[in-house]
Amino acid sequence: MKKVLLINTNIEKGPYPVPPLGLCMLAACLEDSYQVRIYDGVFDEGRGLVEEVQQFNPDFIGFSIRNIDDVVIDRVIFYIDDILEKFIQPVKKITNVPIILGGSGFSIFPVELMELTGADFGIVGEAEEILPALLLRIQHNQDPSDLPNLITAKALKISKESGFSNIKPTGMRFSEIDRWIDFRPYQPKGVYSIQTKRGCSHGCIYCTYPLIEGRKFRTRAPANIADEIEQASKRLGYITFEFVDSTFNDPRGHAESICREIIKKNIRVRLRTMGINPRHSSEELFELMLKAGFVQIDATPDSASPRMLHNLDKGFSLPEIEKMALMIKKINIPTMWFFLFGGPGENEDTFRETLDFIDNYISPADMVYMNTGLRIYPNTPLFDIAVKEGRIAPGQSLFQQAAYYFSDKISRNRLNELIKEASLLRHNCLSSAETKPSPAMMAEANTLRKNSEVQEPVFRTLLKIRKRWREEGKI
Numbered sequence: 001m002k003k004v005l006l007i008n009t010n011i012e013k014g015p016y017p018v019p020p021l022g023l024c025m026l027a028a029c030l031e032d033s034y035q036v037r038i039y040d041g042v043f044d045e046g047r048g049l050v051e052e053v054q055q056f057n058p059d060f061i062g063f064s065i066r067n068i069d070d071v072v073i074d075r076v077i078f079y080i081d082d083i084l085e086k087f088i089q090p091v092k093k094i095t096n097v098p099i100i101l102g103g104s105g106f107s108i109f110p111v112e113l114m115e116l117t118g119a120d121f122g123i124v125g126e127a128e129e130i131l132p133a134l135l136l137r138i139q140h141n142q143d144p145s146d147l148p149n150l151i152t153a154k155a156l157k158i159s160k161e162s163g164f165s166n167i168k169p170t171g172m173r174f175s176e177i178d179r180w181i182d183f184r185p186y187q188p189k190g191v192y193s194i195q196t197k198r199g200c201s202h203g204c205i206y207c208t209y210p211l212i213e214g215r216k217f218r219t220r221a222p223a224n225i226a227d228e229i230e231q232a233s234k235r236l237g238y239i240t241f242e243f244v245d246s247t248f249n250d251p252r253g254h255a256e257s258i259c260r261e262i263i264k265k266n267i268r269v270r271l272r273t274m275g276i277n278p279r280h281s282s283e284e285l286f287e288l289m290l291k292a293g294f295v296q297i298d299a300t301p302d303s304a305s306p307r308m309l310h311n312l313d314k315g316f317s318l319p320e321i322e323k324m325a326l327m328i329k330k331i332n333i334p335t336m337w338f339f340l341f342g343g344p345g346e347n348e349d350t351f352r353e354t355l356d357f358i359d360n361y362i363s364p365a366d367m368v369y370m371n372t373g374l375r376i377y378p379n380t381p382l383f384d385i386a387v388k389e390g391r392i393a394p395g396q397s398l399f400q401q402a403a404y405y406f407s408d409k410i411s412r413n414r415l416n417e418l419i420k421e422a423s424l425l426r427h428n429c430l431s432s433a434e435t436k437p438s439p440a441m442m443a444e445a446n447t448l449r450k451n452s453e454v455q456e457p458v459f460r461t462l463l464k465i466r467k468r469w470r471e472e473g474k475i
């Protein structure tokens with residue numbers, strides 16, 4: 001049997017370390033035909049990689065590139081230098097086997113990353129079908145260049161875009177993350193990732209998700225998802241599962257069915273999720289989510305100004321966000337809210353509209369993150385807007401030199417001032433620069449949580465401390 005080594009090059013540990021879900025899914029797909037191993041770089045950061053390659057002696061090597069930069073405008077971290085230095089270059093020095101790249105970051109900047117790394121092949125987007133097909137072609141000395149979403153060192157352009165609709169993830173194979181990598185170091189802070197669908201049919205002007213996953217929702221069978229959660233919790237105990245979908249409650253009804261399947265199984269789990277779409281939320285959904293084991297959710301409307309919701313093409317309206325917020329408050333499901341200021345047309349009035357919403361609809365027990373500046377990615381509507389407005393050149397690469405969009409109707413400084421002011425007056429509002437609590441605050445939160453055995457999410461404990469420290473004049 002030929003051997004495949006899959007390498008996770010992600011060393012970012014914030015906001016918490018994330019397991020290489022996609023690589024584990026690929027490993028599960030390949031294992032019937034290949035001997036597969038995953039080298040997980042999150043904690044080892046490449047130190048044992050050369051030894052791993054020498055011992056395993058693979059016939060193919062795949063590198064997963066998840067993050068390009070951290071998208072935190074005031075302290076941008078560019079991950080690719082480390083990826084080259086700690087992972088790709090050391091491996092290239094000791095082997096000549098075909099090197100294949102993939103991953104969400106890679107899928108946004110495939111040409112740039114092929115050039116920079118000198119890899120042999122790259123696959124844009126999901127690879128469960130294309131990677132096995134590519135390996136077979138290489139083994140049989142056949143030209144792979146007609147495979148969809150493939151990029152080769154020879155051509156340096158994507159072969160043909162498939163539209164990503166070829167895989168129907170109805171009965172997806174389980175990733176069994178803990179079988180492929182050592183999951184123990186993730187357990188204290190991290191989560192077990194679960195995907196319930198692929199694709200995103202929303203059109204948010206700045207977003208890359210449709211480019212990475214395709215524009216159509218392709219759902220997994222709810223029972224299949226619940227089975228995966230049940231089996232993983234049997235192996236690992238009472239852990240937190242996180243849904244990594246673009247939005248959890250799309251298409252309408254899917255999230256409800258997943259919750260019902262989990263409830264039916266009567267398993268004790270902690271669940272959390274990113275994006276909740278206001279348009280498809282309901283009291284029934286939130287009640288089902290609580291019953292299934294959700295301990296916290298993220299709400300990411302980006303704005304609560306009708307004009308900005310339109311300009312960002314969010315696909316939902318202010319009344320829909322208000323309705324969702326009232327339900328969240330009533331059902332008291334701990335929520336982290338995310339707002340993104342500075343998009344096309346943002347001004348002081350639109351900023352204040354969002355602030356009014358925060359004051360009138362969000363519980364002070366819930367966290368509000370206020371970010372500024374929209375990272376401009378290629379092939380997005382925001383890219384076209386920025387070109388039209390003469391902010392970037394048509395062919396400009398935004399790979400190493402990330403560009404951020406700021407509305408010309410309010411200066412970046414003024415926006416930062418307004419956010420600072422808002423966060424000084426509201427203990428639950430934080431700017432993007434404040435995302436990490438101080439070690440002293442974290443220590444107090446840990447003591448509080450130990451002493452009272454609280455079940456609430458950590459962010460709620462931190463907010464209580466922040467409020468008290470503010471009142472005592474400590475911060």
Ligand code: B12
Pocket residue numbers: 010012013014015016017018019020021022023025026061062063064065066067068069070071072100101102103104105107108122123125126127128131191192193195207208209212213242243244245246274
């Ligand atoms: C969920 C998510 C999160 C969650 C993670 C939760 C969790 N438990 O995993 C949270 C909110 C915590 C998060 C945080 C961050 N994220 Co994030 N996140 C995502 C998201 C939406 C999905 C990732 C995912 O799990 N996909 C599902 C799995 C199955 O897919 P996959 O791993 O990509 O694998 C498939 C393919 O890519 C491919 N593939 C993968 N590897 C390989 C390797 C080879 C060889 C091949 C051939 C193919 C291949 O095949 C796989 C199976 O089909 C993506 C956007 C997206 N839609 O991809 C952004 C995304 C990856 N995040 C991004 C960023 C920037 C971050 C942060 C740095 C933000 C920050 N400052 O905090 C952090 C970093 C966290 C960390 N420790 O690494 C960016 C990266 C782009 C960039 N600019 O660098 C993305 C692309 C979003 C964006 N802005 O466009 N994130």
